[in-house]
Amino acid sequence: MRVLDVLLIGEYGLGHQNHQRDMYAPAFEAHPGFRVTGRAEADDPLDRPDADVVSVCVPYERRVEVVTRALRAGKHVLVDKPMALTAAECARIAEAAAGTGLVCLPAHHQRFQPAVRVAREAIAAGKVGLPWNVQADFLVAGGGAVWPLGELLNFAPYATDAIHAMTALPVTAVYATGGPRFQDGPSQNSSFQDGPEDLVTLCLTHERGMTSTVVAGRTPAMPGAGGLSLHRYRVAGSHGTLLADANRPAARVLTTTGTPRGTWAGPSTVDRMLTELHTAVVTGRPAELGPADAVAALRVVEAARRSLASGQVEEVLP
Amino acid sequence: MERGSTSVGVLVIGAGAIADQHVAALSSDPRGRLAGFVDTSAARAGQAARAQGGVPWTTDLAEALAWPGVDACVLCTPNDTHDELAARVAAAGKHLLVEKPLATTVPAARKTVEAFAAAGRTLSVAHSHRFYDYARTVHGEIASGALGRPLLVRLALLGGWIWPDWRTWVIDRERSGGHALHNGVHLLDLVTWWIGDEPVSVYARGQRRTAAELDVHDHLEMVVTYAGGATAICEMSRAHRPASLSARDVVVQGTEGLLTMEWDGEGVLLADERGTHLAAEGPAAGFAAQMSAWLDTVTGTASTGVAGDEALLAVAMGVAAERSMELGRPVSLEEVR
Structure with a gap:
């Protein structure tokens, strides 16, 4: 197997998040297809011979510039999610990547859940006929809010991206409810009304008349919940119904001490995403997701934000 | 209640499929007694009455409401007829359990709630869930x-x-x-x-x-x-x-x-x-619990059913x-x- 050299750039994310340190670096180090050869910051030169792939977690104001430089230096890129804070910036990254033949992967790793992949294959093969409705729940228990940006930007794109992966039907309009609902601000003095959205419901209208309703949020920690307390998709089609529990496959464990818990069976979604990155780079085939998926996700976020402000249905802008 | 009787006499208005559920529930509660059926279709009313051991039946609501021993009604007719028929039940001074929805418009639902309040009779709605x-x-x-x-x-x-x-x-x-x-x-x-x-x-x-x-x-x-x-x-x-x-x-x-x-x-x-x-x-247990709650309401023992104002909101x-x-x-x- 060809081993790809990886340069890790930056350790920034939404709020307190450090996905480079906590997710990508350990996953690259553990993956047989990659070797971490260096660490850099946004200002460092990127045309190093010891990097095939760069993993970008630079501050948001540097995202477009650093990803563009990496692509110009001929590097394949993994970009933390969200790829950028606006659809316009994502579109600039898409422009920079277009025609380069390089892989530029926004880290929408939840679409690599085995249940999502099996669902996607079944739907694409026509097993439910033509899909006309999707219901999705993406609730995470604990971990701390990502101030000052909320879960509309942080979590909702995972679910909308998974729906996009499963159905390939773009979103045309959004009605959103929700807001700051759980009182876990960074200080005791911060009122929950001042915080970012931590629970949202998105009513999406897709092309071909499909509708979907997506719940995304971060709740207080609950013993035994183990991260994603609820992660599932229900797809109704003209000829069948598909129920995908993305918290499976898992083993349920009860013990004489401690709380009931589920034990995930199999590689993590980040591991699976890195395998996709590796395969795309090594074979030269296009990766199954790219900057266009980040643009689509951010356009939904932006329409949802407008809907939360207006209380009305908002079109997704092209 | 009928003189000398401790049970609530219940007239079923509309003898379609959902009426069967209410009648089955009624038979499981000793406080209730089936007083008869009324339906615009003689065939349907007669068949329902025979299936219940030959209770009275008619196609004339005024006649049925005047039968002795009718204390309360269960209304199981198409939704757009609820308000008009409920008004006649209220005018006859009977308690009512009406199938959902209470009415198909907000003004009609409100009018029904007001009619029962004015008549001093209870109005409950079969939000069976x-x-x-x-x-x-x-x-x-x-x-x-x-x-x-x-x-x-x-x-x-x-x-x-x-x-x-x-x-x-x-x-x-x-x-x-x-x-x-x-x-x-x-x-x-x-x-x-x-x-x-x-x-x-x-x-x-x-x-x-x-x-x-x-x-x-x-x-x-x-x-x-x-x-x-x-x-x-x-x-x-x-x-x-x-x-x-x-x-x-x-x-x-x-x-x-x-x-x-x-x-x-x-x-x-x-x-x-x-x-x-x-x-x-099946839904049988739910309908039995609903009937029990309604009979509580009718007999004044408790008020645990779904009242008219809640159904108006629905x-x-x-x-x-x-x-x-x-x-x-x-x-x-x-x-x-």
């Missing part, structure tokens, strides 16, 4: 405070086509009021009872999956927002495939906890040569949902009241 074990369990968990304040509720009642053909009134929008009023009110009432807060607006989307020519939507997604910031997602389907699908899904996320009752929560999955099916109890929410589907935007409860 409130009496099912699952619904009471969810309500109990929320009421106990275990979940904190509910912020998000998901309730889905999913099935395939169970209605007859084009002749049935339930898919006639004029007669049923639309699916949001015909079945949607079950969910709208239930989530509002669970959340215990004032609904503010409804955004609904409907689809016509079984046939594009349908007047009603066989699939409803109704999203309700509440004054305290909660959101409820109510999904009602007669559109799912395969038609044998029967799935219910409940999620309540509160400030302090998460409750889920998954689609196979009834516990029995049956895999046979035709596929995998869910085997569950009608307003159903009307808001139907209007939202027409307009393609959220509709506030204020707009329809």
Whole structure:
């Protein structure tokens, strides 16, 4: 197997998040297809011979510039999610990547859940006929809010991206409810009304008349919940119904001490995403997701934000 | 109650399929007594009466209301006739349990509530899901405070086509009021009872999956927002495939906890040569509990049924949902009241 050299750039994310340190670096180090050869910051030169792939977690104001430089230096890129804070910036990254033949992967790793992949294959093969409705729940228990940006930007794109992966039907309009609902601000003095959205419901209208309703949020920690307390998709089609529990496959464990818990069976979604990155780079085939998926996700976020402000249905802008 | 009798005499108005459920429930409660049937169809009324051992029947409501021993009525006629028939029951001084929806319009529902208040008789509405074990369990968990304040509720009642053909009134929008009023009110009432807060607006989307020519939507997604910031997602389907699908899904996320009752929560999955099916109890237990609560109300022992004003709110929410589907935007409860 060809081993790809990886340069890790930056350790920034939404709020307190450090996905480079906590997710990508350990996953690259553990993956047989990659070797971490260096660490850099946004200002460092990127045309190093010891990097095939760069993993970008630079501050948001540097995202477009650093990803563009990496692509110009001929590097394949993994970009933390969200790829950028606006659809316009994502579109600039898409422009920079277009025609380069390089892989530029926004880290929408939840679409690599085995249940999502099996669902996607079944739907694409026509097993439910033509899909006309999707219901999705993406609730995470604990971990701390990502101030000052909320879960509309942080979590909702995972679910909308998974729906996009499963159905390939773009979103045309959004009605959103929700807001700051759980009182876990960074200080005791911060009122929950001042915080970012931590629970949202998105009513999406897709092309071909499909509708979907997506719940995304971060709740207080609950013993035994183990991260994603609820992660599932229900797809109704003209000829069948598909129920995908993305918290499976898992083993349920009860013990004489401690709380009931589920034990995930199999590689993590980040591991699976890195395998996709590796395969795309090594074979030269296009990766199954790219900057266009980040643009689509951010356009939904932006329409949802407008809907939360207006209380009305908002079109997704092209 | 009839002189010398300790039981409540119940006249059943409209002897269709749902009347059977009420009559079965009535027979399980010693406080109730079936006084007879009235239906516009002599064949239907006569057959129902014979099936119950030859109780009285007629096609004339005035005559039936004047029978001795009629204390209360169960109204099981098409939705658009509820308000007019209820007014006659109130004028005759009888208590009433009316099938949902209370009426197909907000003014008609309000008029009915006022008529019973003026007559000094009780008005209850058959929001039967409130009496099912699952619904009471969810309500109990929320009421106990275990979940904190509910912020998000998901309730889905999913099935395939169970209605007859084009002749049935339930898919006639004029007669049923639309699916949001015909079945949607079950969910709208239930989530509002669970959340215990004032609904503010409804955004609904409907689809016509079984046939594009349908007047009603066989699939409803109704999203309700509440004054305290909660959101409820109510999904009602007669559109799912395969038609044998029967799935219910409940999620309540509160400030302090998460409750889920998954689609196979009834516990029995049956895999046979035709596929995998869910085997569950029928609605009989719920109808019996509902009948018991109604008889409590009629006899003045307790007031645990679904009162007219709550059903009026459910009608307003159903009307808001139907209007939202027409307009393609959220509709506030204020707009329809």
